[in-house]
Amino acid sequence: MPELPEVEALAQFLRDHAVGAVVGRVDVAALSAVKTFDPPVTALSGRDVTGAGRWGKFLGMDCGGLWLITHLSRGGWLRWVDEPNPLPPKPGGKSPLALRVHFFTPEGATPAIDLTEAGTKKRLAVYIVEDPQSVPGIARLGPDALAVTEDEFAALLRGTSQRIKTALVDQTLLAGIGNAYSDEILHTARISPFANTKTMPAETVSQLYTAMRSVLLDAVDRSTGQDAARLKGEKRSGMRVHARTGQPCPVCGDTVREVSYAERSFQYCPTCQTGGKVLADRRMSRLLK
Numbered sequence: 020m021p022e023l024p025e026v027e028a029l030a031q032f033l034r035d036h037a038v039g040a041v042v043g044r045v046d047v048a049a050l051s052a053v054k055t056f057d058p059p060v061t062a063l064s065g066r067d068v069t070g071a072g073r074w075g076k077f078l079g080m081d082c083g084g085l086w087l088i089t090h091l092s093r094g095g096w097l098r099w100v101d102e103p104n105p106l107p108p109k110p111g112g113k114s115p116l117a118l119r120v121h122f123f124t125p126e127g128a129t130p131a132i133d134l135t136e137a138g139t140k141k142r143l144a145v146y147i148v149e150d151p152q153s154v155p156g157i158a159r160l161g162p163d164a165l166a167v168t169e170d171e172f173a174a175l176l177r178g179t180s181q182r183i184k185t186a187l188v189d190q191t192l193l194a195g196i197g198n199a200y201s202d203e204i205l206h207t208a209r210i211s212p213f214a215n216t217k218t219m220p221a222e223t224v225s226q227l228y229t230a231m232r233s234v235l236l237d238a239v240d241r242s243t244g245q246d247a248a249r250l251k252g253e254k255r256s257g258m259r260v261h262a263r264t265g266q267p268c269p270v271c272g273d274t275v276r277e278v279s280y281a282e283r284s285f286q287y288c289p290t291c292q293t294g295g296k297v298l299a300d301r302r303m304s305r306l307l308k
Contacts (some may be wrong), residue, residue, distance in 0.1 A: 020093045023164055023195030024238035025250050026073050029097050031243050033071035033080055036099060037132065040068050042082055043121035048108040052117040052134070055146045062147065063087060063120070074157045075194030080120075085147065087120070088154050089134055092142035096135050096251070103131035117143050160194040165235055167193065169228045176216040176224055183219065183227070184212035184285060196231070199254070202261035202286050204234045206270075211293045212278070212285055260286045 021029070045060045047053055053060060063082050070081035078097070079088045091097070095117070108116050115135040122130050136143040146154045162171060175192055176183075186192055187201040196204070205212055208230035210223060219227075238257055245253055255262070259269050264277040264286055273290035278300050289295050 020076070020197050020199070021091045021096070021250075022076055022197040022200050023073075023235055024200070024242045025254055026076050026078050026091075026195075027239050028242035028245060028250055029078055030071040030073045032097075032099070032246075033068075033078075033132075036130075037068045037080065037122060038070060040122035040124045040130075042066050042068065043123055043129070044107070045121070046107045046119040047117075048110055048112065048114060048119065049117040049136070049141065049143075050110055051141060052136070052143050053145050053147075055148060058085060058147050058149070060118075060145075060147055068122070072151070074151060075160045075163065075190055076197065077151075077154065077157050077160075079151055085149060086151050088146040088148060088151055088157070090144045090156060091134075092136070092144065094136045094138040094140070095143035096137075098133040098135060099246075100131045100133055101128070103129075103133075117141075118145055156190075159191050161190065161192045162194065164193050164195040164231060165239075169225065172228045172231075173221070173224045176219060180215060180217040182212060183210060183214045183216055186216050187231075195235075198283060198285060199258065199261045200234060200238065203258060204231045206260045206268075206288055206291060207234055209291050211298075212287055213293075213298060260288055262286065 042063045045063050047060060062085060066082040066085060068080060068082055072079045077088055077090050079086050103119060103121060108114060115137050116133055117136050118134040120132050134143060148154060151157050176186060179186055179192065184201055187196050188198060208227045210227055241257055242250055242253055260275050263275045266275050268275055268288040268291060271288065271290045273288050275286050275288055276297055277284050277286050278298050289297050
């Protein structure tokens with residue numbers, strides 16, 4: 020799933036490539052992806068692209084005061100296409116394409132952006148709104164992970180009692196962090212994913228805040244300026260524990276372990292984060308019962 024660094028990089032990509040262009044035709048290939056009907060998607064046509072923004076993991080393109088907002092969810096992505104197919108896509112096909120926005124640039128080019136979604140579970144969402152805050156998911160967001168101060172961060176954690184892994188990915192508590200970067204932040208801070216927010220010492224909270232900013236800012240720096248097609252690879256290359264189950268920890272050499280639950284899993288290093296203790300894998304525990 021694209022998280023804060025990738026979505027911020029995509030917003031900058033749109034500022035660099037789409038701002039100044041005029042929106043042409045908008046093709047909807049997956050009707051279920053469009054969550055609003057007034058204004059219609061056709062209202063974007065003929066408008067100048069004037070900006071782009073990010074709210075947590077939501078990405079937005081400002082078309083002269085009318086916003087195209089998307090949440091890419093787990094399998095979604097944005098692609099820039101220099102020479103798109105001029106024929107409209109067939110709605111409901113097997114293609115991963117959900118929505119295509121054609122442009123006319125000042126240089127006379129006719130590129131497009133494609134919003135695509137891999138996999139069978141279609142969760143990508145598109146909204147056409149005058150105010151981004153009218154998108155329910157944006158309205159529910161907590162403070163942005165890169166905008167919150169250390170004191171505000173500490174107060175957020177004191178106000179809840181849950182595992183820190185759960186708290187970091189709760190978008191209503193703190194916006195922008197998902198499964199991957201929460202693994203990296205906790206590993207950098209040397210904190211167990213199962214540590215309770217209510218009982219974390221002040222020094223540990225400060226350590227976590229520093230790690231959060233360090234990991235996210237480093238990822239933003241590495242991602243911004245990259246071609247949209249290369250962002251996924253850039254994200255994977257920067258991971259030290261996430262999605263690296265069974266590989267050696269780059270810090271201590273211990274084996275990176277995994278805990279699986281429901282449809283997700285997280286990774287951690289026992290030596291760096293849990294004093295050598297291997298956390299129970301709930302999925303395996305259920306199988307053994």
